[in-house]
Amino acid sequence: MKIGDQHHRSIELAENGWGVRVIDQRKLPWHLVFVTLGSCNETAQAIREMWVRGAPLIGAVAAYGFCLALREDASDQSIERAYAALLSTRPTAINLKWSLDRMLAAVASLPPRDRIKAAYARAADLCDEDVALCQAIGKHGLGLLYTAANAKPNQPINILTHCNAGWLATVDYGTALAPIYLAHDTGIAVHVWVDETRPRNQGASLTAWELEQHGVPHTIITDNAGGFLMQKGKVDLCIVGTDRVTSNGDVCNKIGTYLKALAAHDNGVPFYIALPYSTFDPNLSNGNAIPIEERTANEVTQITGKLPDGRIETVTLTNSPAANPAFDVTPARLITAFITEHGVLSPKEMLRRAA
């Protein structure tokens, strides 16, 4: 990821050699604040309170949370405690469990004194793997954008995305945005419709900021507007990320994704899901079984922005009661294809490969 001219990852080992440095994403788009997490508790807090978010990044931060727990106490009981504490931070994204299972496997059979080093090595590998996966997703998705661009000479292709599935949601490059960055870098004219993604506005605050850093043309729209734009022929394709795909190909992603998939289907607009296989959950037969996180109503009734005097402040929009389900499930039938590290696959192909 490029911030100004500098290359960063969304998560890096801190200068002290054992903590992890992440971006406090709650502060964007106004302030780019790096924070160092120095304990398992701090990583759990950072995930729970969404300093970091995005299924792949949550997995990476949890991996280092596991390392930090071992640094404090490398016993079997400590491993169990850390696994449970980190797993409970957020219920919906399966990458969290995927990552913790790998960390556990890397250290469980070792004597406690060898565990810390092995854990840090495994966490670093997981991060490198995530980068490679996102690069592969980008490369495979690029073909789709290339084809779309060829069908529309001398005009930018319009891509709609929901929430943030860019490099802020992964270790680097992103899932849904990886093909878009690559297309832009190779000279394909792209324009991104960015759903603001209420209630936490990850689209308006994170995706738009990322795209701006990279120089990709984009326009923020309300979550209500995408269907209209599709009706008017102003969306060539949709690409979103996902927090969990079940064994029948149902896709859980940020609340509102389902509505865009319906609109895309109704208007003949291709709807793509970009994901690494670590987001696949073979243990659930369909999307109904996915635990959907219900977050605090405050996220709906309050919002943070910049006052005319430059201060960042939270305002209350209403005192009425509110509900805040954080994810929904898009049935497999509405999905055109999955953009994975192994290629662009139909739902059936993806499931066959995962089996």
Add this chain to the structure above:
Amino acid sequence: MKIGDQHHRSIELAENGWGVRVIDQRKLPWHLVFVTLGSCNETAQAIREMWVRGAPLIGAVAAYGFCLALREDASDQSIERAYAALLSTRPTAINLKWSLDRMLAAVASLPPRDRIKAAYARAADLCDEDVALCQAIGKHGLGLLYTAANAKPNQPINILTHCNAGWLATVDYGTALAPIYLAHDTGIAVHVWVDETRPRNQGASLTAWELEQHGVPHTIITDNAGGFLMQKGKVDLCIVGTDRVTSNGDVCNKIGTYLKALAAHDNGVPFYIALPYSTFDPNLSNGNAIPIEERTANEVTQITGKLPDGRIETVTLTNSPAANPAFDVTPARLITAFITEHGVLSPKEMLRRAA
């Protein structure tokens, strides 16, 4: 409409006998501010800047704007000027033209000295008619809610609505909310899912406030959440208003309505449109022909709320570019029925009756 114990209309003749008193709806839900509009220009400004909104109320305010223009100058040229100025305030809702055409017809053939009195009489009639239409819509819609309640004994029926089509959008009672108020008053247990309705949050700021004044249980949700709630069986039916219905039954309404209609269709949830026949536009063959208002990007990138110290302030959410189409079109095929002053009609019945 009830505010506390007092009955009001959304528009009333001012105490001076010639201005009109309306609620400055931009100030809700925090402050109930009545303003008196004393000239045609002021009524045009109030419509354009959305101090008042809602297709039927826009029509009523424009009618009095026409009266106020005649008070200043009752000549033919003045009539023409007022008609054009008021018609240009907002492009999408057809009720505006419907109302102005009736005002014009009431005075055009009269000598200028008789026009003012005739205009005020016609405007008062239009308002009374709107009240009667909304009462009839409420009565006909009540039957639907009664049936839904009978199918679900001992549980509240859950109704989803988008934007505001309550008494704040009409002279009194509302369109979509009229049956809900009546059901509540007759002892049917109702609960309303209120779409916040970005960007201007008419759901969170107006509908929730109205429902609270009337004591109707309700919960605000983001515009992203309705599809998920329908998937989970938590929505029994949807009722929304409309700004224009074309001769094939396509429904133009606040941006995002189309997405909810798609979700309702996908989940077998009935989707009703409540409207007086004045919202019907027989001159347009389908929804593609409706002019869709594109409003300022500031409505997307800024939002107003209450600071911790109690001050009402506008904060900026992002400096990124934004687009703000204000309406979309729901195809007739997604609509279960129209709740009109003449009864609950299928799209075909409604069109036959209008022809």
